[in-house]
Amino acid sequence: MFLAWGPDLLCFYNDAYRPILGYRLGTALGRPFREVWASIWEEIAPLVDATLAGESLTLTDMPLDLSRDGTPERSWWSFSYSPAIDEDGRVAGLFCVTGETTARVLGEEALRESEDHFRHTVELNPQVPWTCDPEGNITSYSNRWLELTGQAPGEPDGAGWIKALHPDDVPGTVTVFAASLSSGEPVDVDYRIHVAATGEYRWMRARARPRRDGSGAILSWYGVVEDVHDRKLAEARLREVNETLERRVEAALAQRKLWADVFETTDALVAAVDPDYRLLAVNRAYADEFEDIYGVRPKVGDSLLDLLSGHPEHRDAARAVWSRALAGEEFTAIGEFGDPTRRRQSYELKFTTLRDASGERVGAFQYAQDVTDRLRDQERLARAEEALRHAQKMEAVGQLTGGVAHDFNNLLTIIRSSVEFLRRPNLAEERRTRYLEAVSDTVDRAARLTSQLLAFARRQPLKPEVFELCERLHGVADMLNAVTGARIRLAVEVPDRACHVRADRAQFETALINLAVNARDAMDGEGWLTLRLACGGALPGIRGHAGAPGPFAAVSVVDEGVGIAPGLLDRIFEPFFTTKETGKGTGLGLSQVIGFAKQSGGDVEVTSEVGRGTTFTLYLPEVDPPAGSGENVVPGTADETEERGLSVLVVEDNLDVGRFCTQLLEDLGHGTVWAHNAEAALAEVERTPFRFDAVFSDVVMPGIGGVALARRLRISHPGLPVILTTGYSDVLARDDAHGFELVRKPYSAEQVARALRGVVARRRHASA
Template sequence: MRPRMTTADVLNPPLPETIAAERLRQHLEEIARERDNAYRALQDREAELARIQRIGKVGGFEVNFREGFKNRRSPEYLMLHGLPPEASDETHEDWVNRIHPDDRDDTVKHFFDALSGTSEDYTAEYRIIRPSDAETRWIRVVAKIERDKNGRAIRFVGAHIDITDQMLVRETLRESEERFRLIADSAPVPIWVTKLDRKRSFANQAYVDFVGLPYDQAIDFDWRKVLHPDDLPHVLQQSVQGEASLKPFALEARYRNARGEWRWLRSESQPRWDPIGKHIGFIGVAHDITVAKQAEIELRQLNETLEERIAERTAELESNETRLRAILETSNQYQGLVNLRGELLYANKTALDGIRTEARDVIGRPFWDTPWFSTTEGMSAVVREAFDTVLRGEAVRMEMRLHLPIGERDFDFGMRPVLDRHGNITGAVPEAVDITERRQGEEALRQSQKMEAIGQLTGGVAHDFNNLLTIIRSATDFLRRRELPEERRRRYVDAISETVERASKLTAQLLAFARRQPLKPQIFNVGSQVEGVAQLVRPLVGGLIEIAVQVHDADCFTVADIAQFETALINLAVNARDAMNDEGRLTIAVRKVQGIPSRRTQSARGGDYVAISVADTGSGIAPENIDAIFEPFFTTKEVGKGTGLGLSQAFGFAKQSEGDIAVMSAPGQGATFTIYLPRAPSPASDKEAAALTSEAATTGRGYRMLVVEDNDDVGQFSTALLEDLGYIVRRVANADAALAILGENEFAVDLVFSDVIMPGMNGVELAGIIRERYPGLPVVLTSGYSDVLAENAHRGFELIQKPYSVESLSRILRKAIGQKLSGGR
């Protein structure tokens, strides 16, 4: 501002020199103010720049090479490297010592190579160890190298940037991608990724193994070369239509694998999109459905109305999923990833849908405690044991039935270890295939085969019984002739008796196969019993067959029907004799085993068992007959050489005794049949293991008997028979009438003889009421067949099976009365 002029100034104007000096002073003051303002602005900008550098973790530096290494570090550089302010001019050696030992040599070499080169640009990435906190940090260097006219480096100026966070993210991404690549390579089904030009950019190990080519050739392989000619036209058409729709689509066709086998594959393709929604190709996965296809064809041939149903599942992908995660999400298998602690890291959409839950509800939990297994009794422990096996480097595979929110489902479950590049186990990949529909198809096939077997069984029974009835009918016709000599009469009577015995054995074998034979289980020493049976077998097999008994464990006890057990062994021995043409070696062995191995359609079973094996050196069993040998009336022997019921009796006895029977054979190499029976503890005394002793037949001696029989013909015959034996008989037609008589006077009867099958209350129920109301009153039951007896035995009551002889009836009745007399009432 110009000074105000006064009156004195007007009257005495200043000299020109004074005016010039004043103007110069004012100009200098103006320049000083502008300088001060510029300096303050510069300080503000420098402060702002320093703040930005601190935020961005950037520090500047300068190295002057004119006189050795002269370093100058900015405050931000010192903060970045964890250095004190006095280290701003640190030495070159100080910088070298701060570099991480693993990166030091390469970093220093790269630095000097750059200085001795010609480029002005310099970049580097390495790790340092900060002196202030000993923390390792990643540093990126961006700098310029100033050179003189001869190209010698004279000055080095640039910035250090802390990129630790970016490097951690990069390493995490690399580990994630490697982990999911390992999952894809662990999957047992081919998986691939294609681009818009239909060329594959990725294929997993199962894909490479199927085509049998190196990876580089496998991803360029033309699938049309191995596509079945009959499937080629429709597959090409459906493929073009599916790709054009930009929606998920599936194809089914036959392909020839690297071993030259034709396999049915179901491929499912899912479109791929980039982050902005542009279509960039497809993700595909193929499942081998050969077994299901073959079952479908076989079922259609057996029953036109029965078809295999194959459930289709497609997984909907989220747009932000990574490529390999999206590959897994297209699979219709249940798949996951478990760490070394057993915690679930990943589960695909199919697996989550199976329990109707979200990933957040199961991730991080122990795999065996998740809803896939926790709702099925005992399954968590099974999966935990499987995981421990995988940690030892072994793969696990089993079939299991799970109770899931979507219902009860059958699975083919497997778990295998995940290995890193050094072969170390880093986790486990569990996977499961839903085989419920396949199981249902197999069950339908078995039902159809069962109906066929029933037809064969009916024909066989009719044939054999008609033969037996023919003998009886002919013999009775001759017995009606008055002029028949006594010797011929006795011969026909004996023929009828023998034929009835054969018919009884035939029905017993049928019931044994059907597991409906009333058994009399008792504890016995298997080894001792086998040695006794071997003595019975010797005259049956002939002198040219050597019999060897090998009892590996002397104290093998079981609970079963001894008579049925002996019959089963004899049947096996006779079959072996026929297979060896009466010459060879028969070995019967007894040993303790843990569990029953899987066989036929049955899975393995745990527990303590006694294994009784019968091995021969005969002709063996043809592979096409191995599954049919236990069917009733199935035989490869000549007509008249066997009924085809021997093996079916052994099969039924083993099953009804809560065991099983297995067979191993090859043509020309003999056969080994093994009966598995549940192992029992050793009895307290020999008396427990002893078989029932027989008593001689005797008469009734006037004992009073109440007969309960609803059939008039049988009732009249039984009454007459018992009266002939000396009993005083009273007969009623049902259980209510019998209880009414006992209610009037329980001491009017010495024994109750009742049929099992009657209208209303059956014989077993009647016997139970009598035991409860009238302790000590003996009850003897009789029946030709009863599902009540087969399922519940006879609850400790004496039982005589129809048809029975006079001697056996008399013996059992006298035994029951004798027990009454000895015990009192």
């Protein structure tokens, strides 16, 4: 105890307080309390102030560095501070009862550390500690057992652990366990357990010993379960020999006996060498194979490199692999052995470093197993798989070819029959009109069919642009009302923020319409159809393909239809595959959707539950909004109402198409010059640079292609508009950023006229 009294808080204390003062003892009595404890005044000053203010304080386990012998120390203290009242009732000082709690604090800290250490030792131990009562009922086990077996907490209690065993091992395990419980002898039994993570059974070894009271009665059993699967498969046996070799590397005779006992009955090639490549041990199989190849039988003490001196390539290869193991590396390699004149054997070689009891490297160990048949089986399997893939590919090609032939023959039948009737001179005007409309409609259907095929193959020429999805989904929903019918109720769910993508707007709308039509048919024309948009997410892994971090926009089409059977989910995107009745679907709608998504840098995911509905989610890369909203707007109404004849350079290598195109343009009131290839077109332009108002060029031509021609003209004549046309171009399919107006074949006169008006109007707008 101590008393700090008076204005200067003079220090008085009892004998028990003297050791606390340490080196301060000689100058502490009657001195101001602040001077005595100047070294810790910052820590205790708040306590002193509070006590002098009339407050009683109790503190437990307060850390203080008293430095009693003049050096820093860790110590903890408990304090009880009370105001000391003088005879007038005023606070004239403070009284404190204190005691050191360092031993208890450190003891509790050590206990916590010990408990944490024990917990980690148990939980991180690959073995499974367990206990049971004298009757054999399991009372505790580590979480490792639950992780291995997949059993739930509490399930292994009592005899529940037996459920994790292989059925064939239960009787023997129970017999051994019961015998040990009865006799008190240690438990030692091997059994297989079902491993939840892999679904396989692995061999385990369970061992336990009893804990007894003073009279010898068993109080409980303490045991561990360890994985010995590799030992059961002979791999652990190898490690045991390796450990034995490490302990007895200097006892060569004992090593040879051990190796003979363990390995002379195996077909594996076993050998060990010291750092100088001298053989420490070889088994019979290794010696027989070596003698068969090199004509000399190796024995312990021989230099492996000397034995191979007549075969420099083999000696260098042996030095290379053994040196890795001698340097401390453990690895597996595949090598061939045997007489080159006959069948060679393939071996899997496992190299391990040998160490003595002190951990020093004393050599290396090789264990080689014949894997010839396994490798040949793998080669045969690979060839069979390749043949299967080829057959599946040919089947898919056949299915695609058959589907294309079937649909195009149907379309050609309509065109051919209509043309035959149109040739009749006495055909009524009404029927002539009907046949002309049939031909026009059939051409449109053929164009859609080729577009869908190119979309599936990701070879369609795209016209990408940046547009906002929330607004576009509302626009598509208005169109879908006419497609889906009155009994389909549409819901649009979009986020509050804008979400932009760069894609072909027409192809995007076509994809949504295809999905909506499928949803309508799946719901038999009645139910809720939801268009849902989520932005900024990642692209998940789909159909075995890796995902991407994003950001991606996810457009989902959700229906309440019959769903798709699980067995069909992998086939629904195949061209011409359909679950609809004959005549009610081409089987190309979903092919267009996935082709468009893939070519646009995204993908399509489908989830379905039979009887509950299906969700198709179209993922497209999200992009930043365009820099300005009006920079691409080109006024064209004046040009459309004030048309004049243009001079158009037609570049087309196909004679029939070239004649048709020039005739079409002339019928529209334009003048034409026809160049049969890009080289001739360049010459025409250079001959009279300001002659032409526009260039109308095919893309696929011999020599310089249409895209290359357009890019040359952009450099040499930047004011000359170029319109490209193609039925298919691999160049445009791979590069959607060509930057030129595109008219897809087959085109109509109106499409060509509209394209000409557009490019000329943009040129005039740029000039203005």
